Amino acid sequence: MWRIWLLRAAEFLGSIAGVILLVSLLTVAAQPPHGVWFFAKDVADQFLRALTGDLGRSATTGAPAMAVAWKAFPVTVQLIASGAVLALLIGLPMGFLLSAGRTLRAAAPLLQIVTAIPVFLIALALVWIAVRSFHMIAPVHPEDTSLTALLRHGDWNGAWFTYLLPILTIGAAGSARLQMALRRAAGAAWAAPYRNGLRMMGLGLLDINLRFALPEIAAALLRDVREFVLTLISAAVIAEWIFQRNGAADLFLKAISSHDWAVVSSILFLFAILTLVAGFLGDVLASLIVSEDRP
Amino acid sequence: MNGLLAKTDNGRHIPAFRTVIGAVGIAGLGLTAVVVALDNVIAHAPAGAAHGAPPLSPPDVGFVFGTDALGRDVMSETVHALAVSFSSAVFATAIAIFIGAFAGFALVRMPLGAGRLVRFVSGIVRTVPALVLAIVLVALSSRDFSTIAVGLAVCPAIFNRSFDSAMSLARSRHAMYARASGIPGFTLLRRDLVYELRVNFMYVAGRALAASATILATLSFLGFGTVPPHRDLGLVIAQARDSYLNAWWCVLFPALALVVFILCARWAATDAGGEAS
Numbered sequence: 366m367w368r369i370w371l372l373r374a375a376e377f378l379g380s381i382a383g384v385i386l387l388v389s390l391l392t393v394a395a396q397p398p399h400g401v402w403f404f405a406k407d408v409a410d411q412f413l414r415a416l417t418g419d420l421g422r423s424a425t426t427g428a429p430a431m432a433v434a435w436k437a438f439p440v441t442v443q444l445i446a447s448g449a450v451l452a453l454l455i456g457l458p459m460g461f462l463l464s465a466g467r468t469l470r471a472a473a474p475l476l477q478i479v480t481a482i483p484v485f486l487i488a489l490a491l492v493w494i495a496v497r498s499f500h501m502i503a504p505v506h507p508e509d510t511s512l513t514a515l516l517r518h519g520d521w522n523g524a525w526f527t528y529l530l531p532i533l534t535i536g537a538a539g540s541a542r543l544q545m546a547l548r549r550a551a552g553a554a555w556a557a558p559y560r561n562g563l564r565m566m567g568l569g570l571l572d573i574n575l576r577f578a579l580p581e582i583a584a585a586l587l588r589d590v591r592e593f594v595l596t597l598i599s600a601a602v603i604a605e606w607i608f609q610r611n612g613a614a615d616l617f618l619k620a621i622s623s624h625d626w627a628v629v630s631s632i633l634f635l636f637a638i639l640t641l642v643a644g645f646l647g648d649v650l651a652s653l654i655v656s657e658d659r660p
Numbered sequence: 661m662n663g664l665l666a667k668t669d670n671g672r673h674i675p676a677f678r679t680v681i682g683a684v685g686i687a688g689l690g691l692t693a694v695v696v697a698l699d700n701v702i703a704h705a706p707a708g709a710a711h712g713a714p715p716l717s718p719p720d721v722g723f724v725f726g727t728d729a730l731g732r733d734v735m736s737e738t739v740h741a742l743a744v745s746f747s748s749a750v751f752a753t754a755i756a757i758f759i760g761a762f763a764g765f766a767l768v769r770m771p772l773g774a775g776r777l778v779r780f781v782s783g784i785v786r787t788v789p790a791l792v793l794a795i796v797l798v799a800l801s802s803r804d805f806s807t808i809a810v811g812l813a814v815c816p817a818i819f820n821r822s823f824d825s826a827m828s829l830a831r832s833r834h835a836m837y838a839r840a841s842g843i844p845g846f847t848l849l850r851r852d853l854v855y856e857l858r859v860n861f862m863y864v865a866g867r868a869l870a871a872s873a874t875i876l877a878t879l880s881f882l883g884f885g886t887v888p889p890h891r892d893l894g895l896v897i898a899q900a901r902d903s904y905l906n907a908w909w910c911v912l913f914p915a916l917a918l919v920v921f922i923l924c925a926r927w928a929a930t931d932a933g934g935e936a937s
Contacts, residue, residue, distance in 0.1 A: 621796070
């Protein structure tokens with residue numbers, strides 16, 4: 366067992382090194398020097414600098430790129446975390462409900478009508494509903510959209526608009542992904558051949574589900590955490606852009622537009638680390654719930 | 661074709677409803693292809709042409725989907741934009757399948773663990789979302805290459821799936837027997853490819869098509885995709901953003917076209933167990 370853990374840890378560290386190499390490659394490839402040798406040398410230099418956390422300076426502000434990205438990162442993490450909580454609240458019950466019985470399982474493809482909607486359309490629909498049905502408007506003072514400033518000005522509409530709608534957008538995208546993963550995991554668990562054997566041995570359905578199927582489903586969901594986080598990051602990019610939240614995802618689009626590659630690399634690095642850490646933790650927890658050497 | 665099968669290879673029956681869903685998805689994609697092929701016949705006006713109609717007129721007998729802020733017929737614009745979105749998504753999917761799926765199968769047989777190395781690199785690339793990767797690729801090249809960028813961005817996911825699938829096939833009992841009885845590696849690869857194409861092609865292609873269509877539309881919406889005067893559905897929706905709060909028809913019909921297209925692709929991607937993706 367410890368060999369598996371060692372392998373996982375080595376793979377995780379190797380992936381982080383690979384991500385650093387990838388962002389170094391991107392930084393150099395954006396403004397490549399002439400000649401293969403100089404290119405390789407620049408990548409190696411950039412890689413060694415990146416290992417110490419130095420991904421260069423922002424082309425627009427001159428500040429260290431990692432510091433610029435890190436400053437904007439908490440807003441994105443906050444949005445992603447809130448969206449994840451909302452996704453869990455909606456996606457888990459929905460996934461269980463849609464995998465509970467044969468009739469409900471047959472209705473699952475109809476739910477795909479909802480999950481086929483791209484995230485930017487969800488955001489536009491939410492804005493339309495907020496404005497037309499609840500008479501919400503964008504913040505009155507768009508230059509300062511921090512929650513404290515909005516509440517100080519008594520701009521409750523602006524606060525709802527800026528803070529609730531992006532979370533709803535990300536939560537909707539996350540819950541679509543989550544219920545799909547849950548349905549798949551539950552489908553596999555319900556169809557597992559050991560269920561019949563256990564029933565023939567006299568175990569009740571509730572016992573089988575609680576002791577065997579539920580851990581399998583939880584482990585499958587945890588193994589899917591990486592994809593879940595990727596979905597949330599994608600949704601955050603769109604939500605921050607539409608709702609003008611000054612997070613790392615919005616900064617990423619601005620940096621791409623101004624070809625500020627040092628900042629782009631730093632943000633990509635942070636996104637990749639977030640995904641890797643979430644995936645690694647998901648794998649570890651899944652291994653704890655369902656042992657790797659279980660047949 | 662898998663979505664139309666009555667039962668899988670191992671004899672397990674696919675639930676009829678989901679088989680129907682797979683068939684509906686394929687039929688929907690076929691219908692979309694017909695609309696796209698006949699876009700100049702179906703649309704009343706050429707792409708981008710103003711009719712002299714009042715701007716932002718709601719749907720009526722003359723303009724079934726209404727007109728946009730420049731007085732263009734929304735129905736004609738939607739049909740033309742669907743043609744651009746469909747052809748771009750199909751092209752991106754072809755790139756993704758050709759590079760991702762076939763390379764995944766071929767690289768498993770590479771000597772010195774080269775395939776594993778590429779799989780590791782692909783896993784690292786997959787730590788950023790395909791949308792973000794596509795934006796980076798567009799920024800590194802040009803908006804004119806957005807279709808290729810999306811195809812390449814979707815590749816890692818397909819590659820990883822194909823590689824893992826090919827790896828399990830390469831380690832399977834039939835592969836061991838084949839190697840022991842002296843069957844060449846290329847013959848085995850060809851057999852595995854045919855098996856994969858027969859069983860999983862619609863699943864992989866449908867998922868890739870849905871992902872490509874979504875990412876392409878999002879790229880255009882964010883301003884990194886199609887370059888005007890060519891407008892895909894994402895760009896049509898983006899350009900109607902200023903007026904849609906009062907003129908819902910400017911966004912609703914292009915959005916419906918996009919959702920139906922993506923939905924058909926996802927319904928067509930019914931896997932071997934009859935489960936829609």
